[in-house]
Amino acid sequence: MSTKTSESPVRLAAETWESLFRAQVAVMRRLQAGPAFKGLAINEYDVLFTLSRCPSGWLRQNELNDHVLLSQSSLSRLVERLEKRGLVERMPAPDDGRGVLVRLTEAGWELQKQIGREHVRDIANLVGPALTAAEQRELLRLTEKLRAAVAAR
Amino acid sequence: MSTKTSESPVRLAAETWESLFRAQVAVMRRLQAGPAFKGLAINEYDVLFTLSRCPSGWLRQNELNDHVLLSQSSLSRLVERLEKRGLVERMPAPDDGRGVLVRLTEAGWELQKQIGREHVRDIANLVGPALTAAEQRELLRLTEKLRAAVAAR
DNA sequence: CGTCGATAGATGCAAATGCATGTATATCGG
DNA sequence: CCGATATACATGCATTTGCATCTATCGACG
Numbered sequence: 306m307s308t309k310t311s312e313s314p315v316r317l318a319a320e321t322w323e324s325l326f327r328a329q330v331a332v333m334r335r336l337q338a339g340p341a342f343k344g345l346a347i348n349e350y351d352v353l354f355t356l357s358r359c360p361s362g363w364l365r366q367n368e369l370n371d372h373v374l375l376s377q378s379s380l381s382r383l384v385e386r387l388e389k390r391g392l393v394e395r396m397p398a399p400d401d402g403r404g405v406l407v408r409l410t411e412a413g414w415e416l417q418k419q420i421g422r423e424h425v426r427d428i429a430n431l432v433g434p435a436l437t438a439a440e441q442r443e444l445l446r447l448t449e450k451l452r453a454a455v456a457a458r
Numbered sequence: 459m460s461t462k463t464s465e466s467p468v469r470l471a472a473e474t475w476e477s478l479f480r481a482q483v484a485v486m487r488r489l490q491a492g493p494a495f496k497g498l499a500i501n502e503y504d505v506l507f508t509l510s511r512c513p514s515g516w517l518r519q520n521e522l523n524d525h526v527l528l529s530q531s532s533l534s535r536l537v538e539r540l541e542k543r544g545l546v547e548r549m550p551a552p553d554d555g556r557g558v559l560v561r562l563t564e565a566g567w568e569l570q571k572q573i574g575r576e577h578v579r580d581i582a583n584l585v586g587p588a589l590t591a592a593e594q595r596e597l598l599r600l601t602e603k604l605r606a607a608v609a610a611r
Numbered sequence: 612c613g614t615c616g617a618t619a620g621a622t623g624c625a626a627a628t629g630c631a632t633g634t635a636t637a638t639c640g641g
Numbered sequence: 642c643c644g645a646t647a648t649a650c651a652t653g654c655a656t657t658t659g660c661a662t663c664t665a666t667c668g669a670c671g
Binding site for chain 2: 314315316317318319320321322324325326327328329330331332333334335372373374425426428429431432433434435436438440441442443444445447448449450451452454455456
Binding site for chain 2: 652
């Protein structure tokens with residue numbers, strides 16, 4: 306908790322990451338426990354969510370892979386499972402014979418919206434009381450900056 | 459990126475969490491790819507790290523579970539694996555017949571220190587260039603506050 | 612064009628994970 | 642002290658994951 310003034314840059318970076326990671330674990334633990342994830346794993350919801358945010362609807366499977374913390378093969382099978390459950394559909398990429406495009410089905414949209422609502426409510430109940438609005442905005446800014454810098458190179 | 463001024467509290471909280479989560483995924487993806495985690499999964503290192511931070515050396519298995527994003531049964535088997543590899547040792551809790559205490563062996567200490575060094579270097583290379591020292595301190599403060607608030611209730 | 616290295620995705624297989632449950636101990640109310 | 646309920650950890654089993662590898666296509670270059 307104490308903010309030491311004479312910390313080495315390396316140590317500061319490590320402690321910052323450590324703290325970010327622990328916060329993520331703590332929040333995620335609560336979210337997973339909630340009723341929103343009864344029949345859908347967190348990674349599965351994450352895929353539905355990412356697809357729901359995609360403007361064109363279709364998304365390449367390898368681009369999906371950048372958003373989710375899963376190996377390529379695991380994502381391949383996860384999408385396969387979602388397809389079997391009728392939540393997404395796949396089609397060969399028109400401009401690249403190796404690629405596959407994925408998008409939500411109507412059922413997938415419905416489920417994402419339904420779970421999303423509960424999920425957002427749970428998040429608000431966890432994060433809302435923990436930080437002021439100004440602090441949340443600052444946290445949003447800093448994590449976005451970090452993500453952009455890390456993804457860039 | 460744009461900081462909308464007229465956001466609902468619920469939406470702000472959701473976007474903050476979303477951003478925090480994505481940043482964590484982006485950083486973790488890079489860290490996992492590094493050579494530091496060749497023979498040790500991230501969760502396994504996490505356990506070694508947590509044990510290395512424990513003042514008394516011994517830590518109850520259920521307390522370990524609070525730090526790691528794993529089910530109780532998975533942690534039980536993870537510790538079992540680490541024990542088989544000679545990195546930790548277990549003993550029955552003296553004050554609670556149900557409990558188990560865990561601590562690092564000498565080999566576990568060595569491995570944690572070795573991997574920890576590489577790990578810290580990787581983190582510094584990722585986070586250091588992304589945020590100023592002041593920003594890192596602020597991010598550290600906010601995530602610590604968030605973690606404490608979430609863990610509290 | 613034909614070859615070669617790189618990339619996208621799928622698949623076999625062993626390992627890791629979670630859920631449900633089992634066993635043992637602790638704690639609480641009479 | 643006794644029974645009921647809760648907690649800590651382990652285990653059986655089905656599912657999920659990752660690594661290594663395979664197939665097919667892409668892109669570059671002679």
